[in-house]
Amino acid sequence: MYKIIASFLLISALSFAQEGSIAGRVTENGRPVPAATVIVVPSGITTATDEDGEFIIKQLQAGVYEIIVTSVGLQTNRQKITVVAGKMANLNFKMQEEGTELEEVVVTGTMKEMTRSESPIPVEIITPKLFKKNPTATLFEAMGMINGVQPQLNCSVCNTGDIHINGMEGPYTMILIDGMPIVSALSTVYGLNGIPNSIVERIEVVKGPGSSLYGSEAMGGIINVITKNPLKAPVFSADFFMTSWGELNFDTAMKFTAGKATGLFGVNYFNYSSRIDNNNDNFTDVTLQDRVSVFNKWNFDRKDGRIASIAGRYVYEDRWGGEMNWTPAFRGSDSIYGESIYTRRAELIGLYQLPVSERIFTQFSYNWHDQNSVYGTTPYMANQQVGFIQTYWDKQFGESHNFLLGAALRYTLYDDNTPATADIEGGNNPSKKTLPGIFIQDEWTITEKHKLLAGYRYDHDNDHGSVHSPRLAYKYSPNVNNTFRGSFGTGFRVVNLFTEDHAALTGAREVVIAEALDPERSYNLNLNYVLKIPTDNFIANLDFTGFYSYFTNKIVGDFDSDPNKIIYDNLKGHAVSRGVSLNAEIAFDFPLKIHAGTTYMDVYQMEDRGAGLERQVQLHAPEWSGTFVASYQLPNNYSVDLTGNWYGPMRLPILPHDYRPEYSPWFAIANVQFTKKFAYGLEFYGGMKNIFDFTPKDPLMRPFDPFDKTADDPVSNPNGYTFDTTYNYASLQGRRIFIGVRYNLL
CATH class of the missing domain: 2.40.170.20 (TonB-dependent receptor, beta-barrel domain)
Incomplete structure (x- = not known):
């Protein structure tokens, strides 16, 4: 009986010895990021960081894993790590705000996805992370956070307005939603009102004509929601x-x-x-x-x-x-x-x-x-x-x-x-x-x-x-x-x-x-x-x-x-x-x-x-x-x-x-x-x-x-x-x- 119990304990110990663990900390600008989601691929294990931005994942089989960290308003961060049996691996994730890096993906300049730094057309980006720093009820107001883009009120009574790019009036600005010219001429004044901010991934702005891809109205610039x-x-x-x-x-x-x-x-x-x-x-x-x-x-x-x-x-x-x-x-x-x-x-x-x-x-x-x-x-x-x-x-x-x-x-x-x-x-x-x-x-x-x-x-x-x-x-x-x-x-x-x-x-x-x-x-x-x-x-x-x-x-x-x-x-x-x-x-x-x-x-x-x-x-x-x-x-x-x-x-x-x-x-x-x-x-x-x-x-x-x-x-x-x-x-x-x-x- 004792031999059976000893054998069981030995097998358990050997099995545990084949497992390792990962501990880490998630920060932004040196400050902890609480409630960030941590995903282990390919195991599918998911956890969240505590108030100090820390996490620990135990009982991982030895092998190579990819750790993915996500948090609202921050860019997704990925790292690969090798887990060794019986040891704890340590990781540090330094997160960045969305839309602040040159590698942000853009599509507006060339009608195809590429990183911003690779695009031959200059594209400026505004993200929900940025316009949440000054909450607005409409994207019309939020556009004022982009240099050279001016939401201009044209009437002191009804407060209607249009978007000026580099000084040119609203009719010269083409407004797209997901690349489609959905905001037509009649609604240029009203089209950016009533787009729920909660469904916006980013806004891309191209200054200068884009008619070679987008046709009429893209004379002064393009705003793509x-x-x-x-x-x-x-x-x-x-x-x-x-x-x-x-x-x-x-x-x-x-x-x-x-x-x-x-x-x-x-x-x-x-x-x-x-x-x-x-x-x-x-x-x-x-x-x-x-x-x-x-x-x-x-x-x-x-x-x-x-x-x-x-x-x-x-x-x-x-x-x-x-x-x-x-x-x-x-x-x-x-x-x-x-x-x-x-x-x-x-x-x-x-x-x-x-x-x-x-x-x-x-x-x-x-x-x-x-x-x-x-x-x-x-x-x-x-x-x-x-x-x-x-x-x-x-x-x-x-x-x-x-x-x-x-x-x-x-x-x-x-x-x-x-x-x-x-x-x-x-x-x-x-x-x-x-x-x-x-x-x-x-x-x-x-x-x-x-x-x-x-x-x-x-x-x-x-x-x-x-x-x-x-x-x-x-x-x-x-x-x-x-x-x-x-x-x-x-x-x-x-x-x-x-x-x-x-x-x-x-x-x-x-x-x-x-x-x-x-x-x-x-x-x-x-x-x-x-x-x-x-x-x-x-x-x-x-x-x-x-x-x-x-x-x-x-x-x-x-x-x-x-x-x-x-x-x-x-x-x-x-x-x-x-x-x-x-x-x-x-x-x-x-x-x-x-x-x-x-x-x-x-x-x-x-x-x-x-x-x-x-x-x-x-x-x-x-x-x-x-x-x-x-x-x-x-x-x-x-x-x-x-x-x-x-x-x-x-x-x-x-x-x-x-x-x-x-x-x-x-x-x-x-x-x-x-x-x-x-x-x-x-x-x-x-x-x-x-x-x-x-x-x-x-x-x-x-x-x-x-x-x-x-x-x-x-x-x-x-x-x-x-x-x-x-x-x-x-x-x-x-x-x-x-x-x-x-x-x-x-």
Whole structure:
């Protein structure tokens, strides 16, 4: 009996001797990362780090394992280790924030996945980790954290706006969702509102024309919203915050599985119903809003890892601004002024890889946008439907050439109650545009240090005929710390005036179209240099860019000739956007990180008005602007973030004999946030926005007479002023406190 027991103990001891263990610690900037997920491959054992960022895994068979560590907002870290029987192996994982490294994967520049440092096209990235440092209710506001990208409010009453890239107005910025042109011209003003932040993986920005791949509207730049892959998304996430102004924002997403499909469902709800008039002009300082957005995306598990996904989004928004005593009963009347907008929008996007040996993909999108707006007494009722499909072949030839060959078709149906869709006799004539195109691109890896990209696109517009869009880019990397890029490209934009220019819809001015408008063209040269400086005390990334864009047939709105009119015409001359920008990112060996950027630009147009070319500075295009983010990790998982942007003087639309200055002052919008992280994905945050309490002065002309009923009285109005809402350069929303809570379940 004793021999049997002794034999059993010996076998057990020998078996235990064949097992080992792993202990480790996970840190970010020297601080522990609690509740990080630790996965052992191929055993499948999973554990989580404790409050000190430490973990231990026992009873592992001797052998080689890969340890994967993940944590929300941090880049996944992987290490391989050999486990020796009877011994404990030790590992240390130093985590990095998402979106702060040059190796971040991007797709926008070349329509295929590659690391950011390998891309011959400069691409800037914003991730949820970055814009959570200054929580916003819309991606429109979050875009202001990117240097050279300006969310511009164009109306002091309804607070609609557009995205300016390097000083060029919203119609020159193409907005994509997962690479699809889903945010069409009609909704450029509203399209970035209502995208749930919880479903966003990252946002990629390309400055300069991209029409050789993306076609019309990609004249000034591209913003591509990449949504999360449901397979990699957290099981559940939620984010709620409120402000002292009464804003409420709730954002949530949930992952679920059905058979071979994995879905991600997201909801965003925003409400602001406080009538605040701090500047005492009897108009709401901020529009009242009630908005809900629902998003659903599915990824399908297919044979040989082929890709298939489909996603849909629906947005409803009710917003209004105007006199403090306005109610819906006064909508469209001339007694109490209000601007009221009802928006309904549905979108569908999909990607399917064909079941063939070659890499052939089909993408499609469809969007339906219905807008019911009244600006004072002027109604604007519009409906737009856009269908898009493209198929492309991604082919590697040898070791050096990677080809992209594709064809695309875009169909737009647009109808409204303006002259844009009226026939010669005054009847209704909806606009129907079909825009087919083909494109080709070759990415040639000449050597390990040299890469050349050449592309060409041909489109045929049913109104304007053939459009050619070539592009050429070159990248030279002598070593891992230096990268030079140069690119030349062209862009074009077919005319769709009323759907893009909110100023044409305000009702404060009569719209005049001087002639049949021609399509616009742009030519861009971009030079970029990236320098990485690794030292013992800090790591710095410096990104220098010089840009020059030349525009012909530019459609301009003349606000100056007649205070009661906006006169649209093709520019008889040319327009230029040129400048330089610098982005700096520094991570110190103590827990401080700084992101800062500044842009100098000169944006103007040269127009022949009968006496030779005259120079005119672009509206809402400051010569100097910049952004800044400073983050410091405190003990016990506290952190503080200081964020903001600043602008130099920008030219504004003024009336004849206007008492208001033609140029805005220097100003900065700064914000501070404090965050406390707890175990298992829970965190609380709070802070203050616009801590300097900056707001523009005199945004409205004659707010006491918004319908110009006494504007012709020479005694009370000797200068002939009229009510105007376009003199605006920043939000009227002053200092406010915010608090919020986030939760992520991996």
